[in-house]
Amino acid sequence: MKRAVEFLRSVIPADPFQLFFLAGIVCLIVAHGGKWSLVKAGSVTGQSANWFGQLLQVSGPLFVYLIIFAGVAGYFVCFWPGRHPVRRILLWVLFPTLAGVGLMFGRLAYLSGSSSSVLESTSSVVADRIHRVQTILWELPGFQFSLVGVLLIAIFTSRLVFGISTLPLALPSFRTEAPESWRRVQLLIWFLVSLIFLPLALLSFLTIGIPLIATSRLPSFLNSDWFTRLSSIIEGAVVLGIALWIMGKDGRATARSSIRLPNLKWPLMAAAFPIGIDIFISFGQYALNRAQWAAGDFGRFEPPQLASYFNAPEVWLLLLFFGAFFEEVIFRGVLQTRFTRRYGLYRGIFLVGIVWAAFHFFSDFSFVRFTDQEALMKLSFRMFMGLALTFVLAWLTIRSESIIPAAIAHTLYNVLVFSPIGPPLAGKNVLRVALWAGLAYVLFRYWPVPSEIKLETVTTAESPEADTGDPCGTFDAGSES
Numbered sequence: 285m286k287r288a289v290e291f292l293r294s295v296i297p298a299d300p301f302q303l304f305f306l307a308g309i310v311c312l313i314v315a316h317g318g319k320w321s322l323v324k325a326g327s328v329t330g331q332s333a334n335w336f337g338q339l340l341q342v343s344g345p346l347f348v349y350l351i352i353f354a355g356v357a358g359y360f361v362c363f364w365p366g367r368h369p370v371r372r373i374l375l376w377v378l379f380p381t382l383a384g385v386g387l388m389f390g391r392l393a394y395l396s397g398s399s400s401s402v403l404e405s406t407s408s409v410v411a412d413r414i415h416r417v418q419t420i421l422w423e424l425p426g427f428q429f430s431l432v433g434v435l436l437i438a439i440f441t442s443r444l445v446f447g448i449s450t451l452p453l454a455l456p457s458f459r460t461e462a463p464e465s466w467r468r469v470q471l472l473i474w475f476l477v478s479l480i481f482l483p484l485a486l487l488s489f490l491t492i493g494i495p496l497i498a499t500s501r502l503p504s505f506l507n508s509d510w511f512t513r514l515s516s517i518i519e520g521a522v523v524l525g526i527a528l529w530i531m532g533k534d535g536r537a538t539a540r541s542s543i544r545l546p547n548l549k550w551p552l553m554a555a556a557f558p559i560g561i562d563i564f565i566s567f568g569q570y571a572l573n574r575a576q577w578a579a580g581d582f583g584r585f586e587p588p589q590l591a592s593y594f595n596a597p598e599v600w601l602l603l604l605f606f607g608a609f610f611e612e613v614i615f616r617g618v619l620q621t622r623f624t625r626r627y628g629l630y631r632g633i634f635l636v637g638i639v640w641a642a643f644h645f646f647s648d649f650s651f652v653r654f655t656d657q658e659a660l661m662k663l664s665f666r667m668f669m670g671l672a673l674t675f676v677l678a679w680l681t682i683r684s685e686s687i688i689p690a691a692i693a694h695t696l697y698n699v700l701v702f703s704p705i706g707p708p709l710a711g712k713n714v715l716r717v718a719l720w721a722g723l724a725y726v727l728f729r730y731w732p733v734p735s736e737i738k739l740e741t742v743t744t745a746e747s748p749e750a751d752t753g754d755p756c757g758t759f760d761a762g763s764e765s
Contacts, residue, residue, distance in 0.1 A: 311433030312355035317649030318425030350384030542617035554689035566706030641670030675724035
């Protein structure tokens with residue numbers, strides 16, 4: 285337990301209140317996917333029937349993008365606070381968020397209201413508006429997450445004003461790399477966790493928006509199954525290309541060195557991990573249902589059939605390999621190498637898992653109208669899944685000296701999520717990830733990374749070329765950008 289506490293403390297920022305700032309930024313990133321309105325799009329009620337109301341109905345996403353911008357800027361300030369971090373937070377984060385929330389609040393108040401009569405008493409009108417405000421704040425997660433984010437960021441900013449807290453984001457006393465090399469890592473992390481939607485939005489505009497503008501109708505290829513299947517591959521390739529461009533020549537060399545054909549046993553082992561876990565779950569489902577049948581339904585119903593617990597996944601899902609491969613090049617091929625050199629083996633892998641989870645936040649909450657409980661559960665599960673899978677994929681990458689086994693395991697995990705071997709089961713996704721976490725513990729406990737690999741990591745990190753004299757290992761770029 286003591287070692288676990290020490291490990292967790294080592295991956296928490298040197299100033300723990302920086303976690304308030306990070307949590308507030310995550311709330312802003314998440315908020316765009318929450319429910320923002322009590323009025324259904326396209327419905328005509330009250331004042332939404334006039335031209336101004338119709339304009340407000342379609343302008344909601346534009347107001348929400350102010351909050352998205354604030355989240356992106358918040359991540360930027362984490363890495364590059366400049367000479368006046370308080371000013372940057374106020375102008376780039378808090379002001380856009382409050383402006384977006386205020387505009388959304390006014391939009392909702394107008395659309396959900398009705399024209400008041402001169403015969404209505406002032407007290408009834410006021411009571412009605414107070415009730416509406418309470419409904420907005422308590423029933424709409426978009427507002428809730430935005431306001432919580434503002435509160436957390438404001439707490440940290442107040443400490444920053446009095447010199448109690450600090451920026452940039454920093455971990456306690458770790459090894460350092462050359463400033464230019466680490467700056468590129470910072471840029472890559474910022475792109476992955478905050479700007480990942482921009483190239484995807486541009487691709488959507490080029491493939492759908494331009495034909496729609498030119499012909500006034502949606503292109504016919506949207507109805508093709510292959511469009512969805514191939515678009516994810518193209519999106520992954522674009523993201524990988526941008527990531528390698530950000531990392532420069534050294535990053536591209538690192539990525540190339542991680543793509544090599546491993547010994548056959550490693551791809552076989554990589555395939556066995558996800559398939560074996562799902563087969564284990566299916567056998568468990570069958571055994572449990574068989575026991576329940578024997579205890580209460582023997583002679584009344586037919587016994588469960590073993591064959592019904594094992595289905596073949598859809599073959600086309602193997603195309604997911606390309607997306608998984610592109611992610612593995614970035615996270616295991618490039619970031620894992622840099623993080624383990626800078627922070628050590630286990631801390632480096634842990635931090636890559638955090639970044640990998642944050643990489644999915646925007647897509648997890650893209651205008652899906654979730655409730656606050658659903659959002660918290662999704663965030664918790666994403667973090668748990670990112671860390672559990674990261675340690676297994678890192679073990680495969682380090683032991684095989686290639687990202688290909690990790691890409692295979694990653695692909696099959698995704699395939700079995702979309703097309704599971706066995707029948708549905710409540711909590712199956714959580715159970716699957718829990719088994720991955722147990723697998724990670726067993727691998728590092730009983731088949732640890734060879735000592736020469738650990739020694740190579742430490743030696744590289746402590747080489748004279750890597751020492752910049754920065755004892756804090758900060759994510760800094762303190763000058764005004």
